[in-house]
Amino acid sequence: MPSPCDPEYAPPGDVGAALMMIDSRLKAVYDGRTETDPEQRALIDQLAGSMDAEGVRDLLDGACTLIYMFMTWLRKAHEDQDKDVIEYVVPNLVASLRAMPRSVRPETVPTMAGMVIAAGTDLSPNLWRRQYGDWTQAEMNPLEATAFLLAEYINRITDDRDFATRLIARALSATDQD
Known part of the structure; x- marks a missing residue:
């Protein structure tokens, strides 16, 4: 019996905009900046300001x-090494989120870990999250941090600062061609 959290039932959302935000953060961190480039920040602010509730x-x-796609790639990479993605990725993610108390409130960490576990077990993280109600304002930064940390983890294990972004860009490009 299919799960109501099966990814085939999940709306993909605006993956391009989410990827732009994550890529912007990655570039800032890799360049040693604590803040996003002002031009990138202006683009992100413009994007956010132009969005209605649906956006x-x-x-x-x-x-x-993005979280689902990153975890799918990580699951396959870990399975190739006979390792469990949950065992290796979730503790790393939780430790990183807990180390960010100004951006990630402690009470949001279990939700982010749950989303990553859902994605790691081939469930849709957004459908998994929806069963617990609407998103809260307190979950916005942790959600972005979770996607960012997964992308950075992928980049680190592949020793390629742009791997995660290219991974998603290629998937989007392949989808556009279909």
């Missing part, structure tokens, strides 16, 4: 789709 929901769904 925000699409961006949230897009971030969840």
Whole structure:
């Protein structure tokens, strides 16, 4: 019996906008900046300012789709090494989120870990999250941080600062061609 959290039932959201935000953060961190480039920040602010409630929901769904895609890639990479993705990725993610108390409130960490576990077990993180109600304002930064940390983890294990972004860009390109 299919799960109501099966990814085939999940809206993909605005993956491109979510990827732009994550890529912007990655570039800032890799360049040693604590803040996003002012030009990038202006683009992100313009994007966010132009969104209505549906646009925000699409961006949230897009971030969840990124989490799902990153965890799918990580699951396959870990399975190739006879390792369990949950055992290796979740503790790393939780430790990183807990180390960010100004951006990630402690009470949001279990939700982010749950989303990553859902994605790691081939469930849609956004449908998994929806069963517990609407998103809260307190979950916005942790959601972005979760997608960012997964992308950075992928980049680190592949020793390629752009691997995670290219991974998603290629998937989007392949989808556009279909």
